[in-house]
Amino acid sequence: MMDRAAMMKEIRVEDAIGMVLAHDLTQIIPGKFKGRLFQKGHVIQQQDIPALLSIGKEHIYILDVQQGYLHEDDAAIRLAKAAAGKLVEWTEPHEGKSNIVSRIHGLAKIDKRFVDQVNRLGEIALATIPNNTVVHPSDKLAGTRVIPLLVEEEKVIQVEQLAQSRNADIENGQAWGHAGNGPIEVKPFKSLRVGLITTGNEVYHGRIEDKFGPKVEEKLSAFGSRVVEQRLVPDHVEEIVKQIRHFAEQGVDMILLTGGMSVDPDDRTPGAIKRAGAEIVSYGTPMLPGSMLLMAYLKDTPILGLPGCVMHDPHTSFDVLLPRICAGERITADEIADMGYGGLYSC
Ligand SMILES: Nc1nc2c(c(=O)[nH]1)N[C@H]1C(S)=C(S)[C@@H](COP(=O)(O)OP(=O)(O)OC[C@H]3O[C@@H](n4cnc5c(N)ncnc54)[C@H](O)[C@@H]3O)O[C@H]1N2
Numbered sequence: 450m451m452d453r454a455a456m457m458k459e460i461r462v463e464d465a466i467g468m469v470l471a472h473d474l475t476q477i478i479p480g481k482f483k484g485r486l487f488q489k490g491h492v493i494q495q496q497d498i499p500a501l502l503s504i505g506k507e508h509i510y511i512l513d514v515q516q517g518y519l520h521e522d523d524a525a526i527r528l529a530k531a532a533a534g535k536l537v538e539w540t541e542p543h544e545g546k547s548n549i550v551s552r553i554h555g556l557a558k559i560d561k562r563f564v565d566q567v568n569r570l571g572e573i574a575l576a577t578i579p580n581n582t583v584v585h586p587s588d589k590l591a592g593t594r595v596i597p598l599l600v601e602e603e604k605v606i607q608v609e610q611l612a613q614s615r616n617a618d619i620e621n622g623q624a625w626g627h628a629g630n631g632p633i634e635v636k637p638f639k640s641l642r643v644g645l646i647t648t649g650n651e652v653y654h655g656r657i658e659d660k661f662g663p664k665v666e667e668k669l670s671a672f673g674s675r676v677v678e679q680r681l682v683p684d685h686v687e688e689i690v691k692q693i694r695h696f697a698e699q700g701v702d703m704i705l706l707t708g709g710m711s712v713d714p715d716d717r718t719p720g721a722i723k724r725a726g727a728e729i730v731s732y733g734t735p736m737l738p739g740s741m742l743l744m745a746y747l748k749d750t751p752i753l754g755l756p757g758c759v760m761h762d763p764h765t766s767f768d769v770l771l772p773r774i775c776a777g778e779r780i781t782a783d784e785i786a787d788m789g790y791g792g793l794y795s796c
Pocket residue numbers: 647648649651652657658659660661662707708709710711712716739740741755756757758759
């Protein structure tokens with residue numbers, strides 16, 4: 450088989466008039482422009498020569514792509530297709546790169562194990578956003594590219610096979626990063642009906658106005674969920690338990706309790722959640738702010754104790770867990786423990 454260099458004939462730009470560009474050519478003017486100056490397929494004209502020289506191109510390649518090799522653009526799009534799962538699409542290649550973008554507002558699922566394995570193959574770059582990021586339509590999840598201009602097709606086939614074997618493993622019950630049908634995909638949010646219990650004698654007796662309810666409502670509505678009813682209760686375990694039972698009987702999709710999550714004698718909320726019979730996943734979450742959050746399930750209904758910081762800070766442990774719960778995921782103790790690494794914000 451012809452080697453890669455033999456397929457790439459180098460021509461001086463002055464001698465290339467009338468020839469066809471084999472790949473996009475990029476111009477970068479720091480702070481002002483970065484993008485495609487000439488598109489693949491462009492026929493070089495006499496008047497292009499100063500511009501080509503100004504971006505440092507004294508030579509161009511004329512390609513003779515042989516069987517078994519792929520042009521960077523064709524490789525990029527095959528990589529994107531291999532990695533893409535549900536509710537995403539891929540963009541036409543541009544300067545040798547294709548992006549996987551979201552079609553919806555949802556939760557990005559990025560299989561780190563798949564991404565790492567692809568990037569260990571060499572000559573392939575698969576760069577992604579972090580798993581469980583909230584994305585909007587057209588937001589990028591990943592960019593794919595091969596490093597050389599021509600790559601052995603075998604490399605791309607390895608990625609395609611890895612994606613297929615991942616999906617087969619999942620069908621056979623083996624764990625990968627997530628169980629979706631594609632390594633990089635988006636899950637839609639479900640619209641949850643939420644019961645809200647606001648604890649605190651100071652609020653119950655009207656000493657201060659409730660500021661937690663509106664904040665929780667705002668955070669829920671960002672994912673299409675809503676509070677169906679809010680109940681105010683004093684710092685009294687039996688009263689709190691009674692309202693938890695009320696919402697369980699109503700069959701709400703999630704129960705949230707605010708306040709009373711810390712270490713004072715009047716902080717009754719964690720005890721009440723336990724007393725109501727919930728299975729505690731974790732009391733305490735290694736993220737700041739939001740360290741006093743309690744995650745539990747009452748049968749299959751998520752029930753969370755929200756510490757005061759959720760009312761005050763824009764990005765807390767609740768804001769990490771909420772989109773996942775709204776996407777229908779069940780939170781495990783290990784996942785909560787994993788939140789500590791990278792979990793220090795402003796607190
Ligand atoms: N010595 C320690 N101090 C604190 C700890 C700790 O572990 N040891 N934890 C800190 C963390 S983290 C948080 S968060 C806060 C608050 O925890 P709580 O969830 O127990 O909050 P409360 O004590 O009930 O209230 C704190 C503050 O917020 C006001 N509040 C509560 N609910 C409402 C509402 N619905 N509307 C308006 N304002 C509300 C309340 O009046 C208090 O001023 O504790 C840290 N300290």
